[in-house]
Amino acid sequence: xxxxxxxxxxxxxxxxxxxxxxxxxxxxxxxxxxxxxxxxxxxxxxxxxxxxxxxxxxxxxxxxxxxxxxxxxxxxxxxxxxxxxxxxxxxxxxxxxxxxxxxxxxxxxxxxxxxxxxxxxxxxxxxxxxxxxxxxxxxxxxxxxxxxxxxxxxxxxxxxxxxxxxxxxxxxxxxxxxxxxxxxxxxxxxxxxxxxxxxxxxxxxxxxxxxxxxxxxxxxxxxxxxxxxxxxxxxxxxxxxxxxxxxxxxxxxxxxxxxxxxxxxxxxxxxxxxxxxxxxx
Ligand code: AMP
Ligand code: ZN
Ligand code: FE
Ligand code: FE
Numbered sequence: 001x002x003x004x005x006x007x008x009x010x011x012x013x014x015x016x017x018x019x020x021x022x023x024x025x026x027x028x029x030x031x032x033x034x035x036x037x038x039x040x041x042x043x044x045x046x047x048x049x050x051x052x053x054x055x056x057x058x059x060x061x062x063x064x065x066x067x068x069x070x071x072x073x074x075x076x077x078x079x080x081x082x083x084x085x086x087x088x089x090x091x092x093x094x095x096x097x098x099x100x101x102x103x104x105x106x107x108x109x110x111x112x113x114x115x116x117x118x119x120x121x122x123x124x125x126x127x128x129x130x131x132x133x134x135x136x137x138x139x140x141x142x143x144x145x146x147x148x149x150x151x152x153x154x155x156x157x158x159x160x161x162x163x164x165x166x167x168x169x170x171x172x173x174x175x176x177x178x179x180x181x182x183x184x185x186x187x188x189x190x191x192x193x194x195x196x197x198x199x200x201x202x203x204x205x206x207x208x209x210x211x212x213x214x215x216x217x218x219x220x221x222x223x224x225x226x227x228x229x230x231x232x233x234x235x236x237x238x239x240x241x242x243x244x245x246x247x248x249x250x251x252x253x254x255x256x257x258x259x260x261x262x263x264x265x266x267x268x269x270x271x272x273x274x275x276x277x278x279x280x281x
């Protein structure tokens with residue numbers, strides 16, 4: 001049976017694998033298709049596409065957009081994105097600038113709290129356009145300013161702590177629209193983590209195409225619940241490991257094996273839209 005993993009991160013956001021390493025793991029585990037979904041980035045997709053092609057794996061250009069809906073953070077996955085879509089590239093560059101400014105604010109707050117971290121060491125360690133709190137935490141550990149990642153979040157980075165800086169986010173509706181105008185499918189990521197099912201009808205009205213029923217942190221009961229919701233709202237069913245390499249313990253790739261028929265259904269929707277754009281919602 002063919003299977004896919006449609007939720008993966010690399011060093012181009014907060015994962016630890018290079019695209020080549022990730023494709024290598026995908027090949028070793030027998031995946032037929034992989035999607036790269038770095039946070040607010042498609043930077044790694046060119047290398048991931050080449051590495052997957054070399055390994056005989058089908059590759060899907062994706063991204064995980066950080067958004068909010070009614071004051072709740074919600075991650076919107078985009079699949080089959082046109083990597084040359086100018087609006088997508090411009091908007092992503094804007095979100096990345098916001099992320100980089102937030103890093104500067106977090107480091108300034110750390111300095112104010114007496115922690116001598118330099119912003120350059122965070123950017124050097126992140127070495128990507130889409131840095132986030134995990135990079136600040138890793139830099140703190142690397143510079144021996146804290147014992148480990150958990151402590152970094154507990155002491156400084158989590159909400160309410162001295163270096164916590166809120167994130168300016170696009171609305172989920174904007175995220176769905178941005179993905180659609182770039183030719184992609186918009187999918188709600190890991191709904192079981194947010195437990196905000198009441199926002200699903202609004203997202204469906206905005207044109208949401210699918211929902212991530214299978215995720216490493218979903219129990220069997222949770223997956224079943226979202227399969228029912230997918231059926232009710234006529235949404236595509238997706239799934240992925242949300243592997244970040246070694247940044248959060250063991251690599252998760254291989255833990256979720258989405259039957260390839262789900263990818264086929266996604267491709268049918270994309271193909272139908274391309275042949276008759278007027279029917280696109
Ligand atoms: P950001 O989007 O920049 O606010 O960072 C969020 C990321 O930080 C997510 O990927 C979380 O998994 C990670 N994170 C949040 N809390 C912790 C923690 N206590 N230890 C390690 N990672 C964390
Ligand atoms: Zn992440
Ligand atoms: Fe997420
Ligand atoms: Fe993710």
